[in-house]
Amino acid sequence: MRSAPAFQDAYPDDVAHCYGCGRLNSMGHRLKSRWDGDETVARFTPRPYHTAIPGYVYGGLIASLIDCHGTGTAAAVGARTAGYRLGEEPVPGGEQAPRYVTASLHVDYVAPTPLGPELTIRGVIEDAGEGRGSRKVVTRITVEAEGEVTARGRVVAVRMPESMIR
Amino acid sequence: MRSAPAFQDAYPDDVAHCYGCGRLNSMGHRLKSRWDGDETVARFTPRPYHTAIPGYVYGGLIASLIDCHGTGTAAAVGARTAGYRLGEEPVPGGEQAPRYVTASLHVDYVAPTPLGPELTIRGVIEDAGEGRGSRKVVTRITVEAEGEVTARGRVVAVRMPESMIR
Numbered sequence: 001m002r003s004a005p006a007f008q009d010a011y012p013d014d015v016a017h018c019y020g021c022g023r024l025n026s027m028g029h030r031l032k033s034r035w036d037g038d039e040t041v042a043r044f045t046p047r048p049y050h051t052a053i054p055g056y057v058y059g060g061l062i063a064s065l066i067d068c069h070g071t072g073t074a075a076a077v078g079a080r081t082a083g084y085r086l087g088e089e090p091v092p093g094g095e096q097a098p099r100y101v102t103a104s105l106h107v108d109y110v111a112p113t114p115l116g117p118e119l120t121i122r123g124v125i126e127d128a129g130e131g132r133g134s135r136k137v138v139t140r141i142t143v144e145a146e147g148e149v150t151a152r153g154r155v156v157a158v159r160m161p162e163s164m165i166r
Numbered sequence: 167m168r169s170a171p172a173f174q175d176a177y178p179d180d181v182a183h184c185y186g187c188g189r190l191n192s193m194g195h196r197l198k199s200r201w202d203g204d205e206t207v208a209r210f211t212p213r214p215y216h217t218a219i220p221g222y223v224y225g226g227l228i229a230s231l232i233d234c235h236g237t238g239t240a241a242a243v244g245a246r247t248a249g250y251r252l253g254e255e256p257v258p259g260g261e262q263a264p265r266y267v268t269a270s271l272h273v274d275y276v277a278p279t280p281l282g283p284e285l286t287i288r289g290v291i292e293d294a295g296e297g298r299g300s301r302k303v304v305t306r307i308t309v310e311a312e313g314e315v316t317a318r319g320r321v322v323a324v325r326m327p328e329s330m331i332r
Contacts, residue, residue, distance in 0.1 A: 014220065015219050015220070017217050017218075017219075017220050018217065018218050018219070018224050019215060019216050019217060019218070019224040019226065019227065020224055020225075020226045022217075025215060025217065026215075027215035028215065049185060049191060049192075049193035049194065050185050051183050051184065051185060051188075051191065052183075052184050052185070052267070053181050053183075053184070053265075053267065053326065053330050053331065054180065054181070054183050054331075055330075056330070058184050058185040058186055058230075059186075059230075059233045059267075059268045059271065060185065060186045060226065060227075060229060060230025060231075060233050060234065061185065061226075061230075063226060063229035063230065063233065063271060063273075064224075064225075064226025064227075064229065064230070065226075067225045067226050067229065068226065099219075101218070101219065101225075101275070101278075102225045102273075102275050103274070103275060104272070104273065104274045104275065105225065105229060105271075105272070105273045105275075106270070106271070106272045106273075107229075107268075107270065107271045107272075108269070108270045109267070109268050109269060109270065109271075112267075112330060160219065164219050164221075164222070164278060165219065165220075
């Protein structure tokens, strides 16, 4: 079965260079997030050098995965509110897909994350930002290794100001 | 003037591989944190590919720098409580220097961080964990670019359990 295109595959070219998730950053992680029912999911296998204490994944990478899955989920939620599935359907009216940036990030490291296995990053929408004029989407994210949740995060993402594009 | 050795230079060899700050990780950032009066400071210049939206530093790197400066500061505070300066004085009794891991990390991205300039990461100790049996140190961290604070973080670090060393 062929996977649906990821949210990040729909980012406009001029904002698709993020080290964590940009498809145009050849040095980066290129995280790919997709819908899974009402939730979102991404998978990522850390490299051997992404270590903290030997044998475990370093916390900065876990924070990065939570951050990028949170902003990716926010973009998909923004698209859903506008009536289409990000990455799977064209943006209505030929406009550009929405892009969100992180306002705040919180991570609780609830158990050491073993280095080696593929990690599953899941997003649950806490606040879809559907209120009038809202530009904010809040997600709850978990990171799992071998079926155990090792980190829990919360990402407050806001619609990117146009002024950020240089 | 020669700089004092960094906190991370004092980490025991078997826990000095962190991608963010381990001196033995040739692929990593090798962040170096030092005392600056009662506060701590580290400096880091992101690479051109550490981008978010083009022109700005990606949030995962900022989270990583805050994380590693927080755990480094916690180790220095643990040493200070035990009566010596981490990296500058030998550990009394020939023991190993303390190592801390992150329990929780919070980052507020208060302004976009320009990509290019050196970043200054500063730590202020909120809770030195000097209470009887305490294994926790809490720090407040700022990230500055060109004299402007662009991110504020808080790191709850705990003394590494011996069981984490494999």
